[in-house]
Amino acid sequence: MTLPHIEAAQIDRALQGTLLIDRLEAAFRDGAEVPLRHHHHVDLPGAAGGTLLLMPAWRAGGPLGVKVVSVYPDNPSRGLPSVIGLYLLFDGTTGQPRAVLDGVPLTLHRTAAASALAARFLARTDAATMLMVGAGALAPYLIRAHSLVRPIREVMIWNRNPGRARALAERLAGEGIACRAVGELEAAARRADIVSCATMSSRPLVQGAWLRPGTHLDLVGAYTPKMRETDDEVVRRASLFVDTRQGGTSEAGDIVDPLARGVIAARDILADLYDLCRGRHPGRTAPEEITLFKSVGTALEDLAAADLVMERL
Numbered sequence: 001m002t003l004p005h006i007e008a009a010q011i012d013r014a015l016q017g018t019l020l021i022d023r024l025e026a027a028f029r030d031g032a033e034v035p036l037r038h039h040h041h042v043d044l045p046g047a048a049g050g051t052l053l054l055m056p057a058w059r060a061g062g063p064l065g066v067k068v069v070s071v072y073p074d075n076p077s078r079g080l081p082s083v084i085g086l087y088l089l090f091d092g093t094t095g096q097p098r099a100v101l102d103g104v105p106l107t108l109h110r111t112a113a114a115s116a117l118a119a120r121f122l123a124r125t126d127a128a129t130m131l132m133v134g135a136g137a138l139a140p141y142l143i144r145a146h147s148l149v150r151p152i153r154e155v156m157i158w159n160r161n162p163g164r165a166r167a168l169a170e171r172l173a174g175e176g177i178a179c180r181a182v183g184e185l186e187a188a189a190r191r192a193d194i195v196s197c198a199t200m201s202s203r204p205l206v207q208g209a210w211l212r213p214g215t216h217l218d219l220v221g222a223y224t225p226k227m228r229e230t231d232d233e234v235v236r237r238a239s240l241f242v243d244t245r246q247g248g249t250s251e252a253g254d255i256v257d258p259l260a261r262g263v264i265a266a267r268d269i270l271a272d273l274y275d276l277c278r279g280r281h282p283g284r285t286a287p288e289e290i291t292l293f294k295s296v297g298t299a300l301e302d303l304a305a306a307d308l309v310m311e312r313l
Contacts, residue, residue, distance in 0.1 A: 010313060011309055015308065021149065034300050042070075051071040063090065065088060066299075069085030101309060111301070112138065112141035113301070120149050127216065129154045130147075130193065131191070131192035131196070155172070157169050190210050204231035208232070213290065219254050225250075228254055235254065238291060239291050241271050243294070
């Protein structure tokens with residue numbers, strides 16, 4: 001059997017603008033079957049270990065799909081992306097395979113769209129200044145996605161490697177986005193209306209003492225319990241939201257670690273994307289509220305994105 005293989009350029013064309021953000025909102029509102037993803041550690045002698053993820057989802061009477069992903073943190077030093085994968089889409093009625101999609105761009109687009117969806121509910125409507133912490137593959141997608149839902153006029157980019165921050169700022173400036181690299185993380189965080197983090201950090205980068213009232217934090221890295229992008233003061237000060245309660249309370253270091261040590265309690269997680277999209281929680285309730293959205297990803301997002309790509313093609 002020969003299946004269509006949907007390449008990155010096709011996925012990029014199909015997922016322009018707010019289409020995927022809107023589709024994700026409908027997906028979280030309507031729901032789907034999303035079993036707990038399989039999460040396997042891969043030992044690598046002399047190097048950081050890898051992770052193999054298997055992420056299935058299906059909708060009754062609709063499509064069925066599974067994403068197979070490897071996460072290898074040392075890959076950038078080899079000139080390879082840290083996240084590599086494929087998405088297999090099936091006909092939900094017959095079980096016949098429909099297509100194989102490049103899992104990397106699919107993941108980048110759906111992750112950024114989920115953050116933008118959360119920002120629709122949680123970021124101030126006048127948020128104009130964004131700080132991007134991290135300059136990896138996901139960073140430009142997050143910047144573009146947030147700019148679709150909020151009137152972003154200035155983007156600051158910080159990275160441990162200043163050269164990578166400058167290169168990304170120059171690239172996005174060429175797209176007409178007002179970007180600049182910054183060297184002082186604290187000063188940038190104190191100015192930002194939205195702070196988005198997409199790093200592999202194992203220790204906190206952003207401190208709660210830096211955040212001014214009204215800030216929205218979008219935390220996309222720290223996808224294991226041993227990783228952190230923010231300190232305890234951040235979760236103490238912020239109203240906490242997650243993409244899914246299941247993932248947020250079992251995988252996300254910025255939630256799991258303070259939960260385990262009693263810094264926060266499960267009741268402090270006010271809502272997930274299901275709650276927000278179904279109107280069970282209003283999201284931001286005051287201009288001065290500090291909001292935090294922690295994303296670890298869910299197969300529901302991949303299914304919605306893959307289905308939209310095939311529909312658009």
